Every structure is written in C-alpha cells, then in structure tokens.
Amino acid sequence: MTHDHDLVLRPTAAQTEAALNPPPGRRGGDLVVETLAGLGATTVFGLPGQHALGMFDALRRSSLRYVGLRIENNAGFAADAYGRVTGEAAPLLLSTGPGALTSLAALQEAAAASAPVLAISSQIPTAGLGGGRHGYLHELPDQAASFRGVVKSVHTVRTQSQIPSAIEAAWKSALTAPHGPVWVEIPQDVLLGPTAIPVVTGGDAFPEELPPRPELTALAAHWLSTAERPAVIAGGGVVRADASGKLRRLAETLQAPVVTTPGGKGAFPWTHPLSLQSWIEDRHTTDFLEDADVLLVVGSGLGELSSNYHTFRPRGRVVQIEADLGKLESNHPALGIHADARLALQALLETVSRREDPTAPERVRTVLTKVRDRIAAQELTLEQELLASVRRALPADSPSFWDMTILAYWAWSAFDAKGPNLMHSAQGAGGLGYGFPAALGAAVADPTRPVLAVSGDGGALYSIAELATAKQHELPVTWLIVDDGGYGILREYMTDSFGEATGTELSRPDFVALAESFGVPGVRTTPETLEADLSKALTAPGPSVVVLPAVLRMFAPTHLG
Numbered sequence: 001m002t003h004d005h006d007l008v009l010r011p012t013a014a015q016t017e018a019a020l021n022p023p024p025g026r027r028g029g030d031l032v033v034e035t036l037a038g039l040g041a042t043t044v045f046g047l048p049g050q051h052a053l054g055m056f057d058a059l060r061r062s063s064l065r066y067v068g069l070r071i072e073n074n075a076g077f078a079a080d081a082y083g084r085v086t087g088e089a090a091p092l093l094l095s096t097g098p099g100a101l102t103s104l105a106a107l108q109e110a111a112a113a114s115a116p117v118l119a120i121s122s123q124i125p126t127a128g129l130g131g132g133r134h135g136y137l138h139e140l141p142d143q144a145a146s147f148r149g150v151v152k153s154v155h156t157v158r159t160q161s162q163i164p165s166a167i168e169a170a171w172k173s174a175l176t177a178p179h180g181p182v183w184v185e186i187p188q189d190v191l192l193g194p195t196a197i198p199v200v201t202g203g204d205a206f207p208e209e210l211p212p213r214p215e216l217t218a219l220a221a222h223w224l225s226t227a228e229r230p231a232v233i234a235g236g237g238v239v240r241a242d243a244s245g246k247l248r249r250l251a252e253t254l255q256a257p258v259v260t261t262p263g264g265k266g267a268f269p270w271t272h273p274l275s276l277q278s279w280i281e282d283r284h285t286t287d288f289l290e291d292a293d294v295l296l297v298v299g300s301g302l303g304e305l306s307s308n309y310h311t312f313r314p315r316g317r318v319v320q321i322e323a324d325l326g327k328l329e330s331n332h333p334a335l336g337i338h339a340d341a342r343l344a345l346q347a348l349l350e351t352v353s354r355r356e357d358p359t360a361p362e363r364v365r366t367v368l369t370k371v372r373d374r375i376a377a378q379e380l381t382l383e384q385e386l387l388a389s390v391r392r393a394l395p396a397d398s399p400s401f402w403d404m405t406i407l408a409y410w411a412w413s414a415f416d417a418k419g420p421n422l423m424h425s426a427q428g429a430g431g432l433g434y435g436f437p438a439a440l441g442a443a444v445a446d447p448t449r450p451v452l453a454v455s456g457d458g459g460a461l462y463s464i465a466e467l468a469t470a471k472q473h474e475l476p477v478t479w480l481i482v483d484d485g486g487y488g489i490l491r492e493y494m495t496d497s498f499g500e501a502t503g504t505e506l507s508r509p510d511f512v513a514l515a516e517s518f519g520v521p522g523v524r525t526t527p528e529t530l531e532a533d534l535s536k537a538l539t540a541p542g543p544s545v546v547v548l549p550a551v552l553r554m555f556a557p558t559h560l561g
Contacts, residue, residue, distance in 0.1 A: 044092070045090065049138075071465055074469075083179070087116070089171050119184065173207075212344040244266070246346055295318045405435075436479050520544060
C-alpha cells in the first residue's frame with residue numbers, strides 16, 4: 001500500500017546535474033533570485049543599497065528583468081501596480097533601514113488594496129541581530145517590527161538554507177486570497193557568503209484556495225432567489241478574483257441592480273441596464289441600497305467610501321462575501337461568507353433560481369437620473385467635461401492610475417473604466433504620489449498598450465524623480481498633471497470647515513520644462529484642447545507629460561446632512 005506521505009518527487013537528470021555541478025561564484029543572493037525565477041517571477045523592482053548588494057549582484061547572473069526606480073516608495077507603488085495588473089506576486093528588492101522604511105507607505109497601499117507584493121529586504125549582519133546597540137550602518141533594534149502592522153506576513157531568514165523555503169512561503173502568502181504584501185528579510189552576510197547549496201530549480205507557486213462553506217451559500221442563494229428587491233455592491237475582490245463575468249451572470253439571473261465601489265471599478269458593465277455605476281457617494285444610491293430586502297456585498301468591507309462615509313444603514317438582510325476574515329461583519333451584521341469572490345459567486349450561480357423583475361431597469365434609471373440632476377444643479381460643467389475628455393482620449397483597453405487628486409475623486413464616481421482591472425487609484429490607504437510610479441509598473445507588465453497616470457501638482461512632486469525611470473526604460477506612460485497651485489482637495493476641505501486654508505499653497509516648477517529636462521516631451525494644455533493633446537501623447541511612443549492648469553471643485557457631499 002502506498003500512502004500520500006510516501007510519495008517523493010524525484011529529481012530529473014538536469015536537476016541532478018545542476019546540483020552536482022553548480023556554476024562557480026554563487027552567493028546567498030543567488031538563492032534569492034533563483035527561487036524567484038523558479039516560482040515564475042520574470043521581473044523585479046527595487047533600489048540597491050549596501051547591505052543588499054548580494055541580491056543585486058546575483059541579478060547579473062539571472063534571467064530576471066530588473067526595473068530600478070529612484071525612491072523606494074515609488075518602487076513599491078510600481079510593484080503594487082504590476083501585481084494588480086498581472087495577478088502575480090511582484091518582487092520588490094530593498095536595502096536595510098532607511099531604504100526599507102521608505103517603502104512603508106507603498107506597502108500600506110498594497111495591503112489596503114490587496115495587491116500581491118513580495119518585499120525582500122536585507123538586514124544588518126547576523127552578529128548584530130537581537131536588539132542590541134551594535135552601531136551597524138542602517139541598524140534598527142527590530143526591523144521586522146516596523147512592518148508587522150502593515151504587511152500580511154513576515155518571514156525571517158537567518159541561514160542560506162532557509163532562503164528558498166522562506167521566499168516560497170511568502171510567495172504563497174502574497175497570492176492566497178486575500179492577496180497582499182509580504183515581508184522577507186535576510187542578513188547581509190547571508191546574502192554575500194559563498195554558497196554550496198545547489199541551484200534552486202523549481203518551486204510550488206500555487207496558493208491555497210478559499211472556497212465558501214456550502215451551507216452558507218445555500219442559505220444566501222435562497223434569500224436572493226426569494227427576494228423582492230435584491231441589490232449588489234461589488235468591490236475590489238471581484239476584480240482581483242477575475243469574477244466579473246460570474247457577477248454579471250448572477251445579477252442577470254436575479255435581476256439585481258449592481259453598484260461598484262471605487263476599488264471595484266469595471267467589475268460590472270457601466271451601461272448595463274442593471275448598472276447603478278459607481279455613484280456610491282450619493283444619497284440617492286445609498287437610499288436605494290438601504291431599501292433592498294436582500295443586499296449581496298461581494299469583495300468589499302463596506303468601509304468609509306463604500307458606505308457613503310458610514311451613513312449607510314441597511315434595513316434588509318445582508319450577505320457579505322469577503323476573503324479577508326477581519327472585514328466580515330466589521331461594519332454591518334451580515335451572513336458572512338469567508339471565501340474568494342470567484343468561488344463564492346460560482347457556488348451561488350449553481351444554486352440560485354431565476355427571478356423575473358421587469359421593474360429593475362426602470363428603478364435603476366430613476367436613481368441615475370436623480371444623481372445626474374443633483375450634479376447638474378451644482379454647475380460643475382468644467383469637471384464633467386474634463387473627465388469626459390480623458391475618457392474619449394484613453395483607449396478602451398488602456399489602464400489608468402490615479403493619484404489622490406480632485407479629478408480622481410470625480411473618477412471614483414463618474415468614470416467608466418470600460419472593464420475590470422483597468423482603473424486603479426490609491427484610495428485604499430489614501431497616500432499621495434501613487435499615480436505615476438504605479439503607471440510605470442503597469443507599463444512594465446504590458447508595454448504594448450499606453451498607460452495613463454493622473455496627478456495633481458502636489459502629488460506629482462512626490463514622484464517627479466521617476467521621469468528618469470520612465471525615460472531610461474522608454475515606458476509608454478502619459479502623465480496628466482492637473483496644476484491648481486497646491487493641495488486642491490485639502491484647500492477645499494479647510495475652506496469649507498474653517499473659512500480659509502493653511503499650508504495648502506505650493507510653489508511648483510514649470511512641469512513642461514522639467515519633463516523636457518529629463519528628455520520626456522511635455523505640453524501645456526487647456527480644457528478645450530485636453531482631449532486632442534492627451535490623445536496625441538497616448539499614441540506617441542515612450543513617456544510624455546501633459547500639464548493642465550485648472551482649479552477644480554468637488555461635487556457636494558451627501559453624507560454631512
């Protein structure tokens with residue numbers, strides 16, 4: 001009798017030859033890049049530093065493509081976008097102390113947005129570990145402690161033989177739903193020391209699945225099938241699980257209207273008769289969702305934005321499908337189903353009964369008309385025309401990456417992403433500087449289509465150094481900078497709250513001249529010429545910058561009354 005635990009994977013002849021005759025000159029850093037390649041990685045992002053040189057030298061002997069950015073936080077944003085676009089774990093190579101800590105804001109965004117980033121950092125030499133004050137360069141008493149509250153899991157290496165297993169475990173953690181950033185740290189001497197360990201030739205790259213409990217999906221299917229007014233909120237989990245097709249079939253089977261959160265942009269077709277689009281920060285939408293007798297929430301924790309700033313009060317039953325266990329029922333009581341969105345939606349599709357509801361499309365049209373009328377009454381023509389110009393200029397299959405800026409806040413509600421996984425922003429953690437370096441990461445993942453980045457002038461100055469990266473790699477990214485002379489949304493918030501703004505006005509450079517100094521073509525546009533200038537820039541090869549001087553306003557919030 002053969003038991004499962006008796007089965008052993010026997011090495012191939014090539015693996016045996018590689019083990020017996022490893023190439024000369026290998027170090028601990030080679031084990032890092034060999035393990036990444038064995039797991040299926042093709043590209044790594046990062047920034048070299050003294051303690052990490054063992055990893056970076058090993059890149060010279062590997063097939064991995066290295067894309068170096070100018071600031072660690074921007075490298076983290078690029079890896080975040082690469083992970084979102086490809087669904088793969090994006091390796092991010094960092095050095096000890098200041099280099100590692102500079103990536104924290106990007107890793108927080110990756111955690112909030114469930115982006116799979118595999119951060120691998122060096123550490124001080126092994127002799128200095130343990131919390132003593134040895135005076136090593138970049139020394140921290142406990143470097144990993146700075147990351148435990150940010151990343152999904154922490155993996156510590158102390159010897160070369162631990163490297164392949166630790167990286168493989170981190171890789172699986174990053175790609176197991178919910179996706180997220182993970183942290184691996186390896187001491188300098190372990191990376192630099194010669195190694196006798198055989199070449200790493202493979203790895204188990206398959207993450208664990210997260211199926212739903214069948215008794216829960218059976219009850220949810222019964223509720224949805226017998227509901228009078230079912231509705232759906234689709235969040236980023238639907239996009240990450242590549243489940244938009246299943247969501248559409250379920251909504252059509254149930255005749256259930258669907259609204260997407262900012263993170264779920266594109267999870268449901270914008271012009272579908274059942275589409276409430278993304279006007280989730282609108283009281284008319286909130287009222288409609290509150291009136292549902294069964295509300296299905298898929299891949300969303302119903303956080304601040306998704307709940308119209310916690311003013312949402314559902315009166316019916318709520319079914320919440322969420323891969324992050326900590327988000328289940330964290331804001332509202334629900335039938336909580338801890339599962340990957342794709343697997344849970346498939347289970348519902350196999351169980352629900354078809355509903356007929358000829359009134360559903362009309363009820364959707366009524367809500368959207370009320371939303372349009374509310375916005376129209378505020379005389380915000382400039383903002384709506386600018387967003388429409390961007391949409392017309394951007395090819396339908398091109399991704400866009402939005403910084404925390406007023407035009408992006410409009411886009412969360414009013415921009416048609418044209419499909420899943422095509423519009424991304426930093427609304428997870430809400431930090432500045434995301435748009436441009438993230439767009440660079442997406443362009444690295446797929447250089448065959450142009451990518452759009454949108455920033456304000458304040459956010460642009462966070463990542464201006466990456467114009468050098470864009471030019472060095474000739475990445476097809478067009479950067480739209482809306483220049484309003486400061487932190488526009490903070491100016492508006494402070495003026496509304498206190499009567500005047502403090503600390504929001506900025507001296508800024510001539511962005512066109514600055515771009516051209518990097519060898520990147522730039523143009524200053526107007527609202528009237530934006531569509532033409534943006535279209536031209538997006539069709540030109542390589543990077544470009546389009547600067548739009550304009551002061552924009554937000555539509556009035558509906559959660560304050």
